[in-house]
Amino acid sequence: xxxxxxxxxxxxxxxxxxxxxxxxxxxxxxxxxxxxxxxxxxxxxxxxxxxxxxxxxxxxxxxxxxxxxxxxxxxxxxxxxxxxxxxxxxxxxxxxxxxxxxxxxxxxxxxxxxxxxxxxxxxxxxxxxxxxxxxxxxxxxxxxxxxxxxxxxxxxxxxxxxxxxxxxxxxxxxxxxxxxxxxxxxxxxxxxxxxxxxxxxxxxxxxxxxxxxxxxxxxxxxxxxxxxxxxxxxxxxxxxxxxxxxxxxxxxxxxxxxxxxxxxxxxxxxxxxxxxxxxxxxxxxxxxxxxxxxxxxxxxxxxxxxxxxxxxxxxxxxxxxxxxxxxxxxxxxxxxxxxxxxxxxxx
Amino acid sequence: xxxxxxxxxxxxxxxxxxxxxxxxxxxxxxxxxxxxxxxxxxxxxxxxxxxxxxxxxxxxxxxxxxxxxxxxxxxxxxxxxxxxxxxxxxxxxxxxxxxxxxxxxxxxxxxxxxxxxxxxxxxxxxxxxxxxxxxxxxxxxxxxxxxxxxxxxxxxxxxxxxxxxxxxxxxxxxxxxxxxxxxxxxxxxxxxxxxxxxxxxxxxxxxxxxxxxxxxxxxxxxxxxxxxxxxxxxxxxxxxxxxxxxxxxxxxxxxxxxxxxxxxxxxxxxxxxxxxxxxxx
Numbered sequence: 192x193x194x195x196x197x198x199x200x201x202x203x204x205x206x207x208x209x210x211x212x213x214x215x216x217x218x219x220x221x222x223x224x225x226x227x228x229x230x231x232x233x234x235x236x237x238x239x240x241x242x243x244x245x246x247x248x249x250x251x252x253x254x255x256x257x258x259x260x261x262x263x264x265x266x267x268x269x270x271x272x273x274x275x276x277x278x279x280x281x282x283x284x285x286x287x288x289x290x291x292x293x294x295x296x297x298x299x300x301x302x303x304x305x306x307x308x309x310x311x312x313x314x315x316x317x318x319x320x321x322x323x324x325x326x327x328x329x330x331x332x333x334x335x336x337x338x339x340x341x342x343x344x345x346x347x348x349x350x351x352x353x354x355x356x357x358x359x360x361x362x363x364x365x366x367x368x369x370x371x372x373x374x375x376x377x378x379x380x381x382x383x384x385x386x387x388x389x390x391x392x393x394x395x396x397x398x399x400x401x402x403x404x405x406x407x408x409x410x411x412x413x414x415x416x417x418x419x420x421x422x423x424x425x426x427x428x429x430x431x432x433x434x435x436x437x438x439x440x441x442x443x444x445x446x447x448x449x450x451x452x453x454x455x456x457x458x459x460x461x462x463x464x465x466x467x468x469x470x471x472x473x474x475x476x477x478x479x480x481x482x483x484x485x486x487x488x489x490x491x492x493x494x495x496x497x498x499x500x501x502x503x504x505x506x507x508x509x510x511x512x513x514x515x516x517x518x519x520x521x522x523x524x525x526x527x528x529x530x531x532x533x534x535x536x537x538x
Numbered sequence: 539x540x541x542x543x544x545x546x547x548x549x550x551x552x553x554x555x556x557x558x559x560x561x562x563x564x565x566x567x568x569x570x571x572x573x574x575x576x577x578x579x580x581x582x583x584x585x586x587x588x589x590x591x592x593x594x595x596x597x598x599x600x601x602x603x604x605x606x607x608x609x610x611x612x613x614x615x616x617x618x619x620x621x622x623x624x625x626x627x628x629x630x631x632x633x634x635x636x637x638x639x640x641x642x643x644x645x646x647x648x649x650x651x652x653x654x655x656x657x658x659x660x661x662x663x664x665x666x667x668x669x670x671x672x673x674x675x676x677x678x679x680x681x682x683x684x685x686x687x688x689x690x691x692x693x694x695x696x697x698x699x700x701x702x703x704x705x706x707x708x709x710x711x712x713x714x715x716x717x718x719x720x721x722x723x724x725x726x727x728x729x730x731x732x733x734x735x736x737x738x739x740x741x742x743x744x745x746x747x748x749x750x751x752x753x754x755x756x757x758x759x760x761x762x763x764x765x766x767x768x769x770x771x772x773x774x775x776x777x778x779x780x781x782x783x784x785x786x787x788x789x790x791x792x793x794x795x796x797x798x799x800x801x802x803x804x805x806x807x808x809x810x811x812x813x814x815x816x817x818x819x
Contacts, residue, residue, distance in 0.1 A: 241722060242721075242722075243718050243721070243722070262721070263721050263722045264721065264722070264723070264724040264725070264726075268722065269722065269723065270719070270722045272715050272718070272719055273715075274713065274715055276713070276715040276716050276718070276719035278716060278719070278720075278734065278738075279738065279817050279818060279819050280734075280737040280738055280740070280813070280817050281817075289720070289723050289725075290723035290724050293723055293724035293725050293729065294724055320816065321814065321815075321816035321817040322816070322817075323815075323816035323817060323818055324815075324816040337723070341723070
């Protein structure tokens, strides 16, 4: 059992505030992804949980034990590093065995565990090699095997797939998911890749400028972004935004069209809609087509709606070309609203 | 210009320089060591080995290296790790620690002579503190072990920095993720040093040791300043044969012995601190 609690954790480097009072609870055996652009503080948070960095304030609890004053090795964690950190002077076997040797397990048990995890990660054939004789993908497998061999309560992963080529990344992603689900560990996984986050996570914590903007299930994060940032960061292409003017009684005017929205007093709100929730229609937002990109299954249309950039993903049978004037209709129940002041979602 | 001949052409000046000023004198020395008027002979080596001072000089040189080098290894590793961990002022610290490198070894010997001689700093200090009743001559031929310690101290003071510089560069090449990984996987500070940092430092350690050991076998000026003739070493004997006894043949033989020892130790360190193929950083 290893629930992780982060209580009011903040971190400053000199005058730079990397993390602003983070509160986050990660359930036992949950797969939590920390997602954000580089510099958002996600790696710093991971390193604080690992014990490689000390929080300026706040507490870290793992499995009901306060650990923020403990060295990494007393926290019951294992970690996979971005550059793998597979020791070059040791064979693959000794790399996977490293933690077990440090824990002074007896030789037979070490051998058993190394062979079992090596089997799990398909590196049995590489056990006598050195890291310099391995490909990037193989090194990655060794790094994961080294973590799994510890049978830890918690596995921390810092952008583990970011150094692999696209095809290998896809393959490893699926494999990681399977292996980690079977291992019953709590996983915290740092990435800047939203697709990776979506496909792996039980829950995603979207981070921005040292804060957690939203922590929720992937579908929820995608469907109901808690803030403008989440909508614009997640989804490729991202959400479309345009200003809506208040007409009273929950009616909002967007580019000459009227929509039903929240009943709030503010003068304007941001109207937001995902590109795939737009479709061609007789009436709807008037859009001047700028660029048309056929993507195979769909067509990505970039257009101009009353001065705002809109992207729509439409059916590949549509014959749209640059310069056309279209009417695009948003799916009514997929429309989201954001407060332009706070950038937060308005229901 | 043909691209294939260009590299060789560019290497030519340096190669020529080495041939003229190294290989040629080396051949001359070897020639001198192995010949007399009659042709090839081992007579000079016999003369050298039969002299009563030779075994003493040989063992003094070896013992000095044995006393100095291990201390320097430990010191330079410790200092290098301290410097590497410094957040600020690292360069200044490094400059200060490497100052002795800028001093010639004879000057270093004289500095330490000024400390140890009868009218030196150590005597005046001990006398001033009342520890001794009158200034004594520490560096007399009657207690050569004091001379030995003084020389070892001077050598450690003078030449640790050369290892330090190499090791600092070497440590800088090791990504800090390895240390962090070892920490996460349960290694204590001490285990991290022995199981991760030192093995990864092997190539630099090898270079530093080879360089230092070769220099240790050539120890001369510091010994001359502090010990005079009380503590003979191989290089000092070579000098004696060449300039005092005017016997260039035996001097050449001694020089070859020093070279042989240096080569033997170089090969030893190359072998012992070898990094297996594929195990480099």
